[in-house]
Amino acid sequence: MGLLSIIRKIKRKEKEMRILMVGLDNSGKTTIVLKINGEDTSVISPTLGFNIKTIKYQKYSLNIWDVGGQKTIRSYWRNYFEQTDGLVWVVDSSDVRRLDDCRAELHNLLKEERLAGASLLVFANKQDIQGALKPAEIAKVLDLAAMEKSRHWQIVGCSAATGDGLLQGFDWLVQDVASRIYVLD
Amino acid sequence: MPSGGAAGMEPEPDQPKAVAGGGRRKHLAMLERLSKHSSSSTTSTASALPDSTSASPVVAFLTRFAAAKLAAESALSACRASSSPEDEATASLAAAAAAIDDLDRLVAESSHALPPYELRSALAAAADLRAAHRAAASEIRPKKSFSFRNKSRAPKNPPQDPATVPPPQPPPPEQPKPSIDVILPGFGFRARNGATLVKDLRVSNDKDGDFTLADLVSCEVFLKGKCRALYVHKLRDCRVFVGAVIGSVLIEDVEGCTFVMAAHQIRIHEARATDFYLRVRSRPIIEDCSGVRFAPHALKYDGIDEDLKESGLEEETGNWANVDDFKWLRAVQSPNWCLVPEEERLQTVDISEIHEREHDS
Numbered sequence: 174m175g176l177l178s179i180i181r182k183i184k185r186k187e188k189e190m191r192i193l194m195v196g197l198d199n200s201g202k203t204t205i206v207l208k209i210n211g212e213d214t215s216v217i218s219p220t221l222g223f224n225i226k227t228i229k230y231q232k233y234s235l236n237i238w239d240v241g242g243q244k245t246i247r248s249y250w251r252n253y254f255e256q257t258d259g260l261v262w263v264v265d266s267s268d269v270r271r272l273d274d275c276r277a278e279l280h281n282l283l284k285e286e287r288l289a290g291a292s293l294l295v296f297a298n299k300q301d302i303q304g305a306l307k308p309a310e311i312a313k314v315l316d317l318a319a320m321e322k323s324r325h326w327q328i329v330g331c332s333a334a335t336g337d338g339l340l341q342g343f344d345w346l347v348q349d350v351a352s353r354i355y356v357l358d
Numbered sequence: 359m360p361s362g363g364a365a366g367m368e369p370e371p372d373q374p375k376a377v378a379g380g381g382r383r384k385h386l387a388m389l390e391r392l393s394k395h396s397s398s399s400t401t402s403t404a405s406a407l408p409d410s411t412s413a414s415p416v417v418a419f420l421t422r423f424a425a426a427k428l429a430a431e432s433a434l435s436a437c438r439a440s441s442s443p444e445d446e447a448t449a450s451l452a453a454a455a456a457a458i459d460d461l462d463r464l465v466a467e468s469s470h471a472l473p474p475y476e477l478r479s480a481l482a483a484a485a486d487l488r489a490a491h492r493a494a495a496s497e498i499r500p501k502k503s504f505s506f507r508n509k510s511r512a513p514k515n516p517p518q519d520p521a522t523v524p525p526p527q528p529p530p531p532e533q534p535k536p537s538i539d540v541i542l543p544g545f546g547f548r549a550r551n552g553a554t555l556v557k558d559l560r561v562s563n564d565k566d567g568d569f570t571l572a573d574l575v576s577c578e579v580f581l582k583g584k585c586r587a588l589y590v591h592k593l594r595d596c597r598v599f600v601g602a603v604i605g606s607v608l609i610e611d612v613e614g615c616t617f618v619m620a621a622h623q624i625r626i627h628e629a630r631a632t633d634f635y636l637r638v639r640s641r642p643i644i645e646d647c648s649g650v651r652f653a654p655h656a657l658k659y660d661g662i663d664e665d666l667k668e669s670g671l672e673e674e675t676g677n678w679a680n681v682d683d684f685k686w687l688r689a690v691q692s693p694n695w696c697l698v699p700e701e702e703r704l705q706t707v708d709i710s711e712i713h714e715r716e717h718d719s
Contacts, residue, residue, distance in 0.1 A: 175466030178459050199608050199625055215670060218640035219625055221682050243645050244627070245684040267568045267587055268608065302586045302605075303567035304545055334605070 188233045190350050191256050193291070195282065196263035197275050198242035201298040204333035205263060206239045209343065214333070219243065223253070233347055247278065254287040258350045259294065261342075264315070266297045266305035266330070276315045283320065292349040293326040294342050301332035325349050415471040419464070423480055426464055430457035430487050437494055451495055458487050546570030546589075550577050558714045559583030559601070560661070571598065580712050584665050588621070599657055599709055602669035618657045618707060620671045626650065633698055636678040637671055644695055645684040653698040654678050656706045 194202045198219060206226055207214050220241035228235045238253050240246075262279055265271075282288065295317065297308040308330040312318070317326060327345045331338030437450035465480045472480070545567050547555045552575070559569070560583035568587035571579060574596050581588075581600040588600060590609040596616075600607075603621035610627040620637040629647045636642060637655035644650060655678065666672045679697060686692035 175462055178462050199606055199623075215622070216639050217623065219623060219643045219682070221643070221684065221687070243625075243643070243684045245645055268589060270570075270572070270589065270591060299587070299605075301566070305568075 188351075188355065190233055190235050190258045190347065190354070192235050192237045192259045192261060192346070193253055193257045193288075194237060194239045194261045194263060195250055196242055196261075196296075197265065197268075197271060197278060198244070199268065200242060200263040200265040201296075201333040202239050202242060202261075202263045205261075205296065205298065205331070205339060206237055208333050208336050209339050222246070230343060230347055233351065235343075235347070250282065251285065254285055257288055257291045258354060259346045260288055260291040261294045261296060261346065263296045263298050264311055265299055266307075266311055267299050267302045269306065272306075272311075272314045279315055283324070290353070291324075292346060292353070293320075293324055294346040295326065295328040296338075296342055297328060297330045298333055300330045300337065301335050325353075415468065416473065416476060419468040419472060419480075420476070422464055423461070423483075426457060426461045427483060427487070430454055430461055430491075433457050434487070434490055434494055438497075451491070454491050454494070458484065458491055461487065546572065547574060547577070547579060549573040551575045552577065554578045554580075554712075556580045556712055556714045557582070559585055560665075561714070571596075580709050582659055582661075582665075582709070584669050588619070590617075599707060601657070601659070601662060602665045602671050604669045616704070618655065618704070620655055620657075620666055620669070622670070634678075635704060637666075637674060638677050639671065639675060641677050641680045641682050643682045643684060644692075647683070647685075647694050650695045651698045652678055652681055652695065653703045656704050658706050658708045659710045659712075 194206060196202055203217050203220050203224060204214050206224065207217065210226055210228055220239065221243075223238060223240040226235075226237045226239070228237060238257075240250055240253055260282075262282075264275055268275075283293070295308075295311070295315065297306070297311040299305050300307075306314070308328045312328045317328060320326060327342070327349070329338050329342035329345065331342055333339070433450050433454035437447045437454060461484045465477070465484055469477055546569055547553075547557075548570065549572070555574075555577055557569075557580070559581065566586055568589060569581065569585045570589045570591070571593060572589075572591040574592075575594045577593075577596045579596060579598040579600075581598075584602045584604055586603070587605040588603045588607040590598070590607070591611060593612040593615050595614040596612075598615065598617045598619070600617070600619035600621075603619065605621070606623035606625065607619065607621045608625050608627075609617070609629060612628075612632050613630045615629075615632045616635070617632070618635040622639045624634075624636060624638050624642040626634070626642065626644045627646055629644065629650050631649040633651045633653065634642070635653045635656045642652070654674070663672070681692075681695050683692035683694050686694060
């Protein structure tokens with residue numbers, strides 16, 4: 174117990190946040206992380222396993238866990254749930270056919286008690302592609318309104334290719350997490 | 359009296375000591391030795407000076423612990439009482455958390471000087487308070503993230519979630535489906551049999567769009583120009599030629615097909631007996647596939663060099679052969695895929711003479 178108090182204190186001092194990025198394969202999770210970190214996004218292989226990035230964002234230090242979305246490795250997502258402050262769910266807005274899968278996986282994930290306190294940011298990615306569904310339509314298909322009362326959530330349209338909307342989304346997430354975790358400051 | 363009581367408790371730790379093994383036993387033995395040391399040093403003086411706190415760290419601890427415990431308890435009951443103003447409840451919740459933290463620290467600091475029983479009951483009291491605090495926190499603010507230990511919240515959350523989440527699920531599946539055809543009328547070939555399907559994306563305005571091939575049987579598909587993303591679903595015995603995909607290709611459920619294409623990313627799911635002639639910036643991946651083979655890109659038409667260049671695909675990276683099989687995460691070669699032997703490979707296919715016009719069978 175003494176150790177936990179110490180860890181918690183350290184976490185407060187550095188203003189650290191742990192962000193978990195998940196979503197179906199091909200939704201653009203890794204591209205979003207690299208883009209927001211100002212890295213080259215032209216050669217990205219589908220994620221076999223996971224990537225961790227620590228990014229300074231405003232006065233916070235974000236530990237971003239970007240976990241692969243292929244069906245085979247989705248069952249390993251649960252290994253990353255512990256201590257998650259913010260959850261980012263990435264949607265390929267032009268992949269209309271798999272939106273049902275997308276909703277099922279999301280609601281499955283949100284049942285997880287270890288994520289019960291995490292704020293949820295939904296990125297409706299690939300808005301730069303003609304014919305992509307708009308964030309409002311994605312919100313409807315994913316049935317986000319169902320958790321209106323049980324969770325802080327927000328949907329933001331974005332394009333990992335151009336960078337549009339990424340900062341807007343992370344701004345909301347960081348503010349929302351900060352207002353919960355750092356309530357004492 | 360307290361120090362005498364502590365001395366009287368000494369035989370008790372012998373029971374867990376006898377049962378417990380290894381490190382725990384050692385630990386308990388050490389605690390016992392320490393407590394014997396401290397209590398024996400106090401018992402002699404305690405009889406003479408029963409009220410002296412300096413004489414007995416145990417008495418001092420018990421006093422301080424009782425005070426800290428009282429503080430935590432009163433903060434907790436305060437936040438239970440102040441039900442209506444959320445800010446107030448939050449504040450007293452935070453105060454309770456701080457008081458419990460103090461309690462933990464106090465126990466940690468004095469643990470070396472405490473008799474085992476005292477230590478255990480103090481830890482148990484702190485744990486009880488922590489649990490009470492958690493319950494109060496979830497009452498006041500269900501979303502508060504105490505991610506360190508919310509396991510005991512299990513009985514609270516699941517009854518809510520299944521009740522609130524599943525019922526609204528059934529209706530939405532119907533809603534998006536009509537929108538597929540409404541929103542993407544011209545962006546793909548769907549449900550055809552034995553057709554030759556040609557699309558020149560350079561002459562249409564669709565170059566920033568995605569393209570879908572779905573439910574095709576025995577078709578030949580020629581896609582010239584560039585698109586942003588390509589989705590392929592349920593193809594049987596088809597031959598597919600695609601110019602350049604600036605983003606990613608997602609292929610699912612194909613059998614007996616041949617694909618020739620260039621793209622930044624390629625994901626292949628549930629493909630059987632299918633050949634892929636690829637140029638790809640990153641490593642292609644397969645999942646749930648069998649009998650798939652890979653070979654280098656082999657496509658030509660007037661203007662393909664410009665299309666590839668403008669898509670950042672002019673360079674041959676050799677990644678067509680660096681396939682990751684998500685169903686075979688081992689060092690040895692996956693049995694699910696191989697390279698097409700050179701003597702069996704397609705010659706470069708020239709589709710310059712094929713123009714946009716659909717020949718239905």
